[in-house]
Amino acid sequence: MIEQSYSATRAAARVALVTCAELPELDPDDQSLVPALAAAGITAVPAVWDDPAVDWSAFDLAVVRNTWDYPKRRSEFTAWAGSVPQLANAADVIAWNTDKRYLRQLADAGIPIVPTTWIEPGDPVHLDTGDTAAAEIVVKPAVSVGSVDTGRYRLPEQAGLATAHIERLQAAGRLVMVQPYLADVDTAGETALLFIAGRYSHAIRKGAILTGPDEGVETLYQEETITPRTPSPAEHALAERVLAALPFDRASLLYARVDLLPAASGDPVVIEVELTEPSLFLTTAADAPDRLAAAIADRLPAPRAEHPGSA
Ligand SMILES: Nc1ncnc2c1ncn2[C@@H]1O[C@H](COP(=O)(O)OP(=O)(O)O)[C@@H](O)[C@H]1O
Ligand SMILES: [Mg+2]
Structure with a gap:
């Protein structure tokens, strides 16, 4: 299950874990990131890349994870990437990497x-x-x-x-x-x-x-x-x-x-x-979710507020 504790983390950074409509709750392997980020005081929320209701500017960072439905509409996907204010990996990386040329x-x-x-x-x-x-x-x-x-x-x-x-x-x-x-x-x-x-x-x-x-x-x-x-x-x-x-x-x-x-x-x-959207096989290596969570924390644009509720 995805942990979402909005009330306890209102002041904490918010990160979107970007997925596709067929996997709205993320691939199970990437779900391991949610508690790892929570332990770093970061609220992670799955978000579907082509869902028009998502306000990408509301996130400190959007991390592309399970956007596996773009191959037949790559230009729509790369245009979306270019429209997200803070994206990892960045839109120019995604434009380069989504075509095996x-x-x-x-x-x-x-x-x-x-x-x-x-x-x-x-x-x-x-x-x-x-x-x-x-x-x-x-x-x-x-x-x-x-x-x-x-x-x-x-x-x-x-x-x-x-x-x-x-x-x-x-x-x-x-x-x-x-x-x-x-x-x-x-x-x-x-x-x-x-x-x-x-x-x-x-x-x-x-x-x-x-x-x-x-x-x-x-x-x-x-x-x-x-x-x-x-x-x-x-x-x-x-x-x-x-x-x-x-x-x-x-x-x-x-x-x-x-x-x-x-x-x-x-x-x-x-x-x-x-x-772009690799499975990272985080659950195959004991420290991988924490390593990725730490790298995400390093990339957050502004210093984050204290989060007294976290252990
Ligand atoms: N030249 C090849 N020889 C052997 N297996 C291949 C070859 N190309 C692809 N495959 C198999 O097909 C899978 C998918 O190919 P890949 O090039 O990785 O495309 P995708 O981007 O869809 O993952 C690979 O993981 C591998 O098992
Ligand atoms: Mg492959």
């Missing part, structure tokens, strides 16, 4: 990313079905959350299904990404490294998600299997390089998540960098 910029800076072919809405589709070994590919949109609209295809048998998926995304005006399926994810999983205020906090292993072609199911996200993980030195070093290569001061980022897959060589490569 940023991966090209990171690749140009020397960061290894999953090899990607980009297909614009008007481009002809020529899948390289390979005339030697069979291959597996992933088709996904460049504006994406939660593995929605993402599919895995065996070539050449499923080339028709893959092409249909690409054309479906193109018809919706979406930039398409085609990648080799990095099959080591099936055993090693994906590694996500979490940073709070630019400093490494914790990491998790995410099990492989894709089982086959996209079935066009309208969900907010696909189920994930998450366990704590200690990243390898190579993973840790790559995530640090990513933070250093971002076009933002890393300390200015309230949160950052770097997601890595193992390439066939065994070396980690970047699948995505999440600065």
